[in-house]
Amino acid sequence: MASTYSFDIVSEFDRQELVNAVDQVVRDVKSRYDLKDTKTTVELGDDNITISTDSEFTLDTIQTIIREKAAKRNLSQKIFDFDKIEAASGNRIRQEVKLKKGISQEICKQISKLIRDEFKKIQASIQGDAVRVSAKSKDELQAVMTRLKQEDYPVALQFNNYR
Structure with a gap:
């Protein structure tokens, strides 16, 4: 596992x-x-x-x-x-x-800051025009997805490579 x-x-x-x-x-x-x-x-x-x-x-x-x-x-x-x-x-x-395709650096920084502030056990790293989120628990990742869906960013967000 x-x-x-x-x-x-x-x-x-x-x-x-x-x-x-x-x-x-x-x-x-x-x-x-x-x-x-x-x-x-x-x-x-x-x-x-x-x-x-x-x-x-x-x-x-x-x-x-x-x-x-x-x-x-x-x-x-x-x-x-x-x-x-x-x-x-x-x-x-x-x-x-x-x-519009890709997430700007400014929005990537906002997303990673929100994750760092609200979820202490989760790491967020900016990789080009995407943000990689990792944690030890799938439940914590689900909570991050739910929280990000509540925000209204000027770009459409999708979550992929879930593993």
């Missing part, structure tokens, strides 16, 4: 689920009566989504559809970072949606 147990706190999203959600958005744009003639495009890049459309009203509708489709596929709303709206050629507007 292992002497210590551990898990990693990360901020990731399922890329394939995001691809499927964006595909559904594109299908909705082509089939919805109010969006058919807007010549709206939604393109998924490596770390962003680009929306190009003809009005702010249509852009708001597309944002809502993206959020709904992502929620149905269990993607957190915290992965989306909507940039400001830019003017594009031909009386059109464009918006870039950055996809």
Whole structure:
């Protein structure tokens, strides 16, 4: 039996689920009566989504559809970072949606400080854009997970490599 147990706190999203959600958005744009003639495009890049459309009203509708489709596929709303709206050629507007992945050093420090302050027997170490948490008891690790779920961080947190 292992002497210590551990898990990693990360901020990731399922890329394939995001691809499927964006595909559904594109299908909705082509089939919805109010969006058919807007010549709206939604393109998924490596770390962003680009929306190009003809009005702010249509852009708001597309944002809502993206959020709904992502929620149905269990993607957190915290992965989306909507940039400001830019003017594009031909009386059109464009918006870039950055996809957040990884935990910043500042948030890693907040998480490890919270763990050190509230759980004396548990070690937390920052490893790049993740936090490794280890303890002698699985119950203590479960308590840490429960406590972190109560906090509202600006990134979506997942717990993996639980062993």
